Amino acid sequence: MGRDCDKFSRNQRIVGITKVLTETPNKVVNLNTFTEMFNAAKSTVSEDVVIVRETLEKLSVGKVETVSGAAGGIKFTVDISEEEKEKFEKKLCEIASEEDRVMVGDFLYVTDLIFNPNIIVPAAKILSSIFKDLDVDYVVTIETKGIPLAYEVAKNLGVQLVTVRNRNKVTEGASVYVNYISGTNKRIQTMSLSRKAMKKNSKCVFIDDFMRGGGTAKGIKELLSEFDSELLACGVLVDNNSEGQEKLMDNYISIIEFNGINQEGRAMVNPSDKRTL
Amino acid sequence: MGRDCDKFSRNQRIVGITKVLTETPNKVVNLNTFTEMFNAAKSTVSEDVVIVRETLEKLSVGKVETVSGAAGGIKFTVDISEEEKEKFEKKLCEIASEEDRVMVGDFLYVTDLIFNPNIIVPAAKILSSIFKDLDVDYVVTIETKGIPLAYEVAKNLGVQLVTVRNRNKVTEGASVYVNYISGTNKRIQTMSLSRKAMKKNSKCVFIDDFMRGGGTAKGIKELLSEFDSELLACGVLVDNNSEGQEKLMDNYISIIEFNGINQEGRAMVNPSDKRTL
Numbered sequence: 186m187g188r189d190c191d192k193f194s195r196n197q198r199i200v201g202i203t204k205v206l207t208e209t210p211n212k213v214v215n216l217n218t219f220t221e222m223f224n225a226a227k228s229t230v231s232e233d234v235v236i237v238r239e240t241l242e243k244l245s246v247g248k249v250e251t252v253s254g255a256a257g258g259i260k261f262t263v264d265i266s267e268e269e270k271e272k273f274e275k276k277l278c279e280i281a282s283e284e285d286r287v288m289v290g291d292f293l294y295v296t297d298l299i300f301n302p303n304i305i306v307p308a309a310k311i312l313s314s315i316f317k318d319l320d321v322d323y324v325v326t327i328e329t330k331g332i333p334l335a336y337e338v339a340k341n342l343g344v345q346l347v348t349v350r351n352r353n354k355v356t357e358g359a360s361v362y363v364n365y366i367s368g369t370n371k372r373i374q375t376m377s378l379s380r381k382a383m384k385k386n387s388k389c390v391f392i393d394d395f396m397r398g399g400g401t402a403k404g405i406k407e408l409l410s411e412f413d414s415e416l417l418a419c420g421v422l423v424d425n426n427s428e429g430q431e432k433l434m435d436n437y438i439s440i441i442e443f444n445g446i447n448q449e450g451r452a453m454v455n456p457s458d459k460r461t462l
Numbered sequence: 463m464g465r466d467c468d469k470f471s472r473n474q475r476i477v478g479i480t481k482v483l484t485e486t487p488n489k490v491v492n493l494n495t496f497t498e499m500f501n502a503a504k505s506t507v508s509e510d511v512v513i514v515r516e517t518l519e520k521l522s523v524g525k526v527e528t529v530s531g532a533a534g535g536i537k538f539t540v541d542i543s544e545e546e547k548e549k550f551e552k553k554l555c556e557i558a559s560e561e562d563r564v565m566v567g568d569f570l571y572v573t574d575l576i577f578n579p580n581i582i583v584p585a586a587k588i589l590s591s592i593f594k595d596l597d598v599d600y601v602v603t604i605e606t607k608g609i610p611l612a613y614e615v616a617k618n619l620g621v622q623l624v625t626v627r628n629r630n631k632v633t634e635g636a637s638v639y640v641n642y643i644s645g646t647n648k649r650i651q652t653m654s655l656s657r658k659a660m661k662k663n664s665k666c667v668f669i670d671d672f673m674r675g676g677g678t679a680k681g682i683k684e685l686l687s688e689f690d691s692e693l694l695a696c697g698v699l700v701d702n703n704s705e706g707q708e709k710l711m712d713n714y715i716s717i718i719e720f721n722g723i724n725q726e727g728r729a730m731v732n733p734s735d736k737r738t739l
Binding site: 346 | 470472473474476477478480481484485499513514516517518520521523562565566567569570571573574577578579582583605606609610613614616617620622623624625627632633634635656658659
């Protein structure tokens with residue numbers, strides 16, 4: 186990246202540092218990366234970093250922390266302001282309660298939303314800002330619809346995404362299988378994960394699009410225990426309370442709540458109460 | 463975002479502009495967004511933007527274009543330098559040819575890679591920088607393993623991701639079904655897409671993790687024609703040439719090539735020849 190270019194001005198170095206840091210959240214970046222990139226002294230780069238840190242915090246878009254030690258440097262952690270968060274939750278509720286989103290069987294159609302980067306990026310920021318101090322080794326999801334949100338959270342936390350399958354895959358090698366009861370169709374299903382997918386003794390968060398009764402999350406917890414690994418918490422986009430049932434899982438956060446269908450045939454959706462662990 | 467804060471310095475405005483622009487690729491951002499955010503004059507913000515543009519181009523990490531007209535403003539488009547691209551491709555080939563990646567049946571295990579943000583982010587930059595001038599309406603993928611790469615490309619191109627399913631889903635409403643022959647197990651499979659998933663007369667690119675014979679891409683093309691929509695091109699992470707067969711699809715690009723297993727039982731992998739459309 187530009188090592189053979191001329192000298193860079195402070196303004197230019199600041200642009201580059203902002204780009205690199207915000208693009209690799211939760212990863213420690215050594216200051217040498219920047220001294221080499223800009224052919225500048227460490228003291229100069231340190232001053233640049235102070236400006237970047239102060240501005241990102243002033244704008245409430247993230248923090249820049251100093252990590253000391255031999256492998257030290259600086260790292261960016263994702264944040265979202267309360268104002269942005271509320272604005273996004275309100276907008277998401279409006280979209281989710283649009284006409285034509287209620288399908289046969291009173292299912293809420295959100296497939297477009299969970300594959301829309303404009304929705305997934307802010308939703309992942311909300312979840313990541315809550316999970317960022319948990320010292321997570323993996324973000325776990327189950328195919329298919331939770332993948333974009335889980336991927337974005339994994340990126341924000343600087344860790345690998347692990348995707349549990351619900352069919353046997355010939356290309357995955359020796360795998361562990363667990364049965365679970367899914368909320369959507371209330372029948373026993375099987376989830377599987379390759380032995381190669383995860384190191385033992387790992388700490389995980391589970392991310393999904395919907396949570397109804399928490400049966401899937403409970404299955405994930407059991408599956409992870411087969412890897413001597415722990416499920417610390419869950420995060421979902423939509424908390425489905427339309428049947429008012431008890432959750433099998435209490436350590437979770439959600440962004441919006443779906444409370445059933447009103448008399449005009451629209452979904453009743455509001456920002457979730459489950460905002461902290 | 464910080465509208466009620468004090469004044470911002472040039473350095474601080476530049477940090478904020480870089481963050482906003484690089485986070486929303488291919489989206490037109492009106493200059494008023496920044497004049498409001500920083501409580502600054504349009505002429506001041508215009509000068510800031512020049513600095514951000516020049517630096518991002520100097521570092522070969524993206525371009526900032528001016529869009530004129532009533533809905534005008536500036537937009538950031540993703541780029542990657544030749545140096546970064548080559549470094550990434552080389553590293554990816556090394557990883558893919560590690561021991562223990564060859565599974566029973568001579569399948570190459572890449573599940574960890576296609577769910578790893580450190581791999582997916584640069585891979586998506588390579589594909590996006592080639593597709594960015596195609597004026598794409600949707601990025602299309604098929605569940606499951608292509609989703610993170612396709613999502614990241616969709617984000618870079620500023621469009622919605624559409625994920626084709628290979629099972630019937632009760633929550634998707636009226637859907638279109640197409641049969642296709644998948645390369646992995648050479649049997650007839652069914653792919654489906656909800657009528658709600660895509661507007662008619664759309665232009666699409668198809669993104670997947672692997673391409674063997676191109677049977678899946680051909681199925682996608684047929685499926686899209688049911689939506690009066692067009693498949694402009696395909697992009698894959700791994701071009702599987704291990705069986706040396708003809709592709710059913712020629713308008714595609716790939717990042718690395720898998721050419722079978724060598725005598726030591728390792729995958730033979732090299733940067734792809736299919737680098738341009």
